[in-house]
Amino acid sequence: MVKSLRTIQAPIVEELQEFEQRFRDSMRSPVPLLDRITFYIVRRKGKQVRPMFIFLTAKLCKNITDATYTAASLVELLHTASLVHDDVVDDANERRGFFSINALWKNKAAVLVGDFLLTRGLALALKKKQYQLLQIVSNAFEAITEGELLQLEKARRLDIDEEVYYEVIRKKTASLIASACAAGAASTTTDEEIVEKMRLFGETIGMAFQIRDDLFDFGASDVGKPLGIDIKEKKMTLPLIYALQQTDKQNRKRIIRKIKRYSEEPATIREVIEFVRQSGGLEYAHKVMLQFRDDAFEILHSFPTSPARESLEDLVNFVVEREK
Template identity: 40%
Template sequence: MSTTIKKLGKPVQNEFELFTKEFTSALQSDISLIKEISQYILNQKSKRIRPLLVLLSAKLCGLPGENTIIAASLVEILHTATLIHDDIIDEALTRRGKPSVNAVWKNKVSVLIGDFLFSRSLTNMLRIRDFEALELLSRTSEALSSGEILQLEKSSNNGMDEENYFRMIWLKTASLFATSCKVGALTVGADQEKADVLYKFGKYLGLAFQVKDDLFDYTATEESIGKPIGRDLKSNLITLPLIHTLNKLSSAENRRIRNLIKIGLQPDDVKEINNLILESGGVEYTKQKLKEISEKACESLAGFHDSDIKQSLLGFIEFNQERIN
């Protein structure tokens, strides 16, 4: 891969070091079990994309300060909390190629650790002391949970269509990308127009990231992405490649496939559905949507003067297109 996270983060290298210290400190507790799990989380190989978006967006608009570093830590805490809860819901045993928190400490402890992180994010929000930033972060915290619930609801009642799919991935993924970009701008006193443009950029970038993630379920290997492939299907989660395929089937065949997913898929069922998706062009359709969304993200930053910081933000689009995990 020609575009690496390390290269994209170079313009904010010093700020990122401050973020790392802040994030590490934010996960600390005098309770030994929390300290143990926090250290486990810190040792995992995370891309830290959202805090980098905070730092780069801030530096694009001004000079990052203490609030910028706090905000960068805050969005990563929120992201980590949602990942822990996601893995419980999906019954996932691996995360980034390592055993997930719930695989090691089981569901009861994992739920509480996720709750602890959400609570810690609230504490950090108060440290920012900026009403607009607080309101944005609070709404985003709600959106993350709402998106997961919407996905479960629509998947269980056969209501997942393309419109609901994009609404769902906006809430559960793209909203935090958008907020990361905008809150970065707000922490340096950027004007509303710049903050809104960065929010739009983050929205499209986040949508593109989730669409790419959903493609992995049909195009990747377990070794490359660090988690089981076919997990969405086995968890009764209907994503864009399958939605496109279902739209091309007869009503009877559509119902048959949805019922198979609902009652629980056997290995032969997964193979059959994967073949249907490939034959119907579900993967190619999703790749085309990914291309369109990525172009919108790129266009969003057209009003900013060219700089190494702007190029790093745009580089995340290329990074997403190239990534294999």
């Protein structure tokens, strides 16, 4: 049984409350429009999984410090900036059931707000003289940009195989969770081996997280994004890649042609979803996801038993078993 986030947060509940206040303060601005938009962003924040990884990792390695709060704010500010910019690029009107910033205040304001959050995060790290944290998180966002562009390049021909897929999600998704865990460790220890170990732990979880997200596209329609949205956007995810590998050359060409030309048509989306389901794509992706989970547990279990380690185990299970 998957434990609730409230239960998982138990060892760091006070720290998360303190972080929430600090994060709100870090977004304040004397410009009324900007302050209004950032207040809207704070109100619709998600599950706060990344701050949880940061604080639990710090507690696992040693003790939570002031630098841990800086790490959490830095990661969340830059992550939020990337989401605001993503909604502009994708022309998305909603995120997590709320109107996006660009839907309410138009693209120009959204881009500028994203820029503000990005620079505010960098300024916070510099003010606190947390140069290592800044390096860790900057590396992650460089990787995210590379991953997005790699996916965009490959989407034109739909020629992504498994290895390219793993490279894309390692950069696009896993790098951010990896940076959160590395920053959490770096905020409390100077041991580079431990910091790297936690970076690998976060990267492994990030891989599992993205595969779980990909599986949602072929399941129920109430999981935070419309059913078949990846197909509509011509994104080659692991279930589809595997399904295409299992079929004959003629059928593979036919499916790819349909996705290229008719991906927005409901009939095409239904056909591709059924094709993936019948080809064992969902089962294969689920198996790979669980392998990444097990690899993460292997890293985690190299640390002594503690409440923080137990909560990290539960958080890993939450990531791979969540329903939305």
